[in-house]
Amino acid sequence: MKETVELNGCRVLVTGAGGPAGYSVLERLAAWCPGLILYAADASPLASGLFVVPEPRRHVVPMGADGQFADTLERLCRSLCIDLVIPTVDSELLPLSLARRQLLRSGTRVAVSTPLGLRACADKVELTKILARVIPTAPTIVWAGQELPPELSTGRLVAKPRQGSGARGVHIIDDASELAAIPVDGSYLVMQHLPGPEYSVDVFRTSDGRVLATVPRERLRVDSGVAIAARTVHDPELEDYAARAVERLNLTGTVNVQFRRDDAGRPKLLEINPRFPGTMPLTVAAGVDMPRLTVLDAFGLCGDIEPMGFDEVAIVRRWREQIVDVDSLVGPGEIESVALEGAAE
Numbered sequence: 557m558k559e560t561v562e563l564n565g566c567r568v569l570v571t572g573a574g575g576p577a578g579y580s581v582l583e584r585l586a587a588w589c590p591g592l593i594l595y596a597a598d599a600s601p602l603a604s605g606l607f608v609v610p611e612p613r614r615h616v617v618p619m620g621a622d623g624q625f626a627d628t629l630e631r632l633c634r635s636l637c638i639d640l641v642i643p644t645v646d647s648e649l650l651p652l653s654l655a656r657r658q659l660l661r662s663g664t665r666v667a668v669s670t671p672l673g674l675r676a677c678a679d680k681v682e683l684t685k686i687l688a689r690v691i692p693t694a695p696t697i698v699w700a701g702q703e704l705p706p707e708l709s710t711g712r713l714v715a716k717p718r719q720g721s722g723a724r725g726v727h728i729i730d731d732a733s734e735l736a737a738i739p740v741d742g743s744y745l746v747m748q749h750l751p752g753p754e755y756s757v758d759v760f761r762t763s764d765g766r767v768l769a770t771v772p773r774e775r776l777r778v779d780s781g782v783a784i785a786a787r788t789v790h791d792p793e794l795e796d797y798a799a800r801a802v803e804r805l806n807l808t809g810t811v812n813v814q815f816r817r818d819d820a821g822r823p824k825l826l827e828i829n830p831r832f833p834g835t836m837p838l839t840v841a842a843g844v845d846m847p848r849l850t851v852l853d854a855f856g857l858c859g860d861i862e863p864m865g866f867d868e869v870a871i872v873r874r875w876r877e878q879i880v881d882v883d884s885l886v887g888p889g890e891i892e893s894v895a896l897e898g899a900a901e
Contacts, residue, residue, distance in 0.1 A: 559857055564591030567637055568851065571617070571629075572644035573598040573605025576782060576834035581642060582608040584840055584847040592851070595636060597629075607880045620647030626655040633664040640854045641666045642847075644832050650674050665854045669830045673805040677828045680718050681745050687825060690804045691797040694824045696747040701740040704732060711819075712749035718742075750824055752817025755791070756783070757798035758839045759811045760846050762853050767802065769844040769864045770795035773835065776870075782834045787870035788842040794823055801828060809853070810836075810846045835871065842866040 568585065572578035573596035582605050585592055595613040596606045606614040615632060618625045625648065633641060641664055643652050652659070653668045660666075668674075676683055684696045695707040699715060713729035715738045728749065729735060738744050757772045772794040777785035798813040805828070812833040814826040832846070833839075839846060843866045852858045 559852060560589040560591055562857065563589055563851065563855065565593065566591075566639045566851075566855070567593045567595065568640045568642065569595040569597060569615075569633065569636070569638045570605070570642045570644065571597045571648055573608070574600055574603025575605075575644060577832040577836060578603075578644040579605040579608065580834070580836045580840075581644060581832055581847045581850075584836070584845065585851065588845065588848050589851070595638065597632070602885065604878055607878055607884070611884055620645050620649075620651060626651040626658075630655060630659050630662060630664075633659060634662040638664045640664065640851065642832075642850060643668060646678075646829070646831065649831060650678070667809050667850050667854055669805075669807045669809065669811075673807045674830055676805055677807075677830050678719050680716075680827055683828060684747075684825065687801055687804060690800050692822060692824045694748040694750060694818070694826075696745055698742055699735065699738055699740060699744045699746045700742060701735075704746070708746065708748060712751075713746055714749050715744050715746050718745050748818070748824075750816035750818050750826070752819070752821060754778070754814065754816045754826070755789070755794055755823065756786075756833060756835070757794050757813045757815070758833060758836070758844070758846060759798050759802045759807075759813060760844070760849050761799075761802050761808050761811065762849075762858050763808050765803075765806075765808075766858075767799045767863065768849060768858070768861055769846070769866065770798050771839045771842055771844050771866045772798070773838055782873075784873040785871065786835055786838055788838060788866060788868050790866075790868060797823065797825075801825065809850055835873075838869065838871040839866075841871065842869050 570578055570582050594609050596609045597615045597617045599619045601616050618628055649668055652666050653671045653674055656666050676686055681698050684693045715729055716726040754775045755772050757770055760769045761767045772791045773786045773788045775783040775786050801813050802811050807830050810832050812829040815823040816826050817823050844864050
């Protein structure tokens with residue numbers, strides 16, 4: 557394909573190589589465009605995705621929450637002459653968005669949304685306020701031990717952290733007395749419990765604001781916040797809501813918008829993750845290759861691509877072993893904060 561020829565020799569660094577999103581992006585890019593020079597980074601030298609690329613292209617970096625993360629990555633990208641960084645970890649998004657101009661001065665593009673949109677997605681209460689007039693949202697309050705408003709005074713509730721993902725810290729509240737165990741420091745929200753099916757909608761919006769694809773999938777079985785069985789579904793209502801949300805927040809690239817149906821069957825917003833989801837292989841299998849679109853958009857090559865449809869397909873995840881050379885592994889005592897040796901290949 558002409559587009560892959562144009563990209564031959566481009567150096568692309570994918571972070572979060574140990575997570576399902578980072579791993580799937582690396583695998584897909586390697587299969588789509590063998591001419592790309594792929595690099596992988598993670599906070600752990602044992603991250604599985606590191607072993608998708610040759611040893612000189614594997615790099616250990618600080619965690620996204622580390623104050624040195626962005627500066628360290630900028631130095632790494634400069635030394636490796638990286639053309640594009642694709643982050644796949646929540647905690648890395650805002651630091652890299654804030655450092656985007658600094659990285660661009662070094663010749664490195666970053667596939668990430670603006671700080672304003674990222675901050676909105678990070679706070680589920682603020683997200684609900686912003687989108688309440690755009691799409692259906694569930695009644696939500698910041699929990700401070702107060703009396704519940706009428707819309708939350710009956711039925712089951714959910715208490716969960718205002719920030720975070722992966723279903724960590726989520727509590728189902730069957731009786732209001734159980735709220736006594738929930739922190740009242742403003743770090744938790746309380747919202748209407750949504751008992752219906754859960755959906756994730758993968759949206760791709762170009763840097764110039766065109767929505768090229770919206771792919772809903774029903775999460776049939778979830779473990780630790782990750783769907784291990786799912787299917788894509790044609791649902792114009794979900795597709796419309798997801799596109800509206802992404803446009804309202806001015807998010808770009810691959811964005812994951814999550815909904816759940818209430819007891820009347822109406823979909824309501826759960827959260828938005830402005831990054832690749834772990835179940836990206838299902839969206840690719842359905843006919844929308846968002847890792848490919850990410851690279852094309854970064855280099856201004858999406859202009860001729862029209863909005864895309866998709867097929868209804870299903871996925872069941874399983875463990876898959878990756879056999880590696882013993883000498884390529886390191887022990888905890890050998891970990892450096894970042895590997896800058898053997899820079900440009």
